[in-house]
Amino acid sequence: MNCEDFRTIVGAEPNTTNPEVLAHLERCPECARYREEMQAMDRLIYRALAVEAPTGSNADELLTRKSGTPSRVWRMAASVLVAVLVGAMSLWLLTPRDSFAREAIAHIRHEQASLVRTSDTVDPARLDQIMTSAQVRLKPGAARVSYAQYCNFRGQRIPHLVVQTEQGPVTVLVVTHAPTQEREQIEEDGFQGVIVPAPRGVIVVLGQNVPVDPVVWTVLDALEY
Template sequence: MNCLEYRRQLGADPRRETPEMQEHRRGCAGCAAHQARSLGVELALKRSLQVPVPEGLAERILLAQATGERGVRTRRRRRWGWLAAAAVLVAAFGIGMRQLQLFAPLARQLVVHLQHEPEALMTHAPLPVAEIERPFAQRGVTLAAAPPAGVSYAQPCPVGMMGSVHMVMPEPEGPVTVFFLPTHQERRGDYVDQGMHVRAVPMAAGTLALVAADSSRFDALEAGWRNSLEGSPATAAGSP
């Protein structure tokens, strides 16, 4: 099971895990943190819907029925209607926030994803090439050339409803997070979201995205990853 499959199943019911999900979570710090956040949201929603029943409500209802206080009953129904509407609004707000994260612009989704996986920035030792190629293979992508040097983190991760390869490159100017989304086509663009620079580049039938506080290395990294994903111009043209 990969991270995308785990989070899809967790989204259906955060309180239930299959043995396969439990095994994946124990070995994946990112998904363990995601499960903890999901359970927190479910608990907050549950608490918001637990509206206490006022003391003596039953006696007051019986009294209203016995004395024919129709006006009192009308006002009571209106008051409880507002409480029910408020509870529904709280639940809808929680669901709406989830949907906003799923369908927000790509730059926002990437920055939010980084906030959910801070542990990815804590590793600095370069990974072997095979460890970088593995998540690409899990996404059905074969690199055309060796990946750029210095990748310290590489995992298949979901970004909203899209599958991605999530990587980190600890550059001298600060870490650059690299995403490759093999099934998503995004227009080229540079953005700033919550103080983070984001560059999206159509590449190899997908989209390469770079995210960092300092964008000075974006041009060089874009060129390096284009060579890795598409090969040199001669290779792309089919030359030996």
């Protein structure tokens, strides 16, 4: 099970005991946090829906004068409360403590030795093997790839590439099982780059004082899904 499948299932049923979901939890801390957040939102919604209308003739009389149907007013109030809670939780989930960008940078720092200028390139057969493991392909000769590895990132194995440019090396992470998102600019911890949507998932392109846009367009044009 990949992260996207996990979040689809947990988003619908935060307390699921699906064995594949529980197995994925053991190896993916980010998805474990997502499940905790979804369970917290589920509890908040349940408490909101459990709100009971006050009893007593005075309360009923006041509400009846205003609307004619006391229960309808309290149903509307509960609905508004649920909407507010869902909106607040959505904002919380969209700003996680460990951002996608920060995780990508931390991953790249673990393979810092790959970020060197070199005229060497990866053997085409090896590059093709790594790309096809993620069910993608890079058109032959499209980019000067000096480094290519399988890497574990966010609970899945992804191609981790380094592309050589005239200005220096640029890292590319091809994350096929990531939620779709809009283009996100990154400038953090000495790295500059972008997360861009792809036909499946996203690609993360990062450099250090190196323009990355030419690599973004080259890779997007050369990737075959």
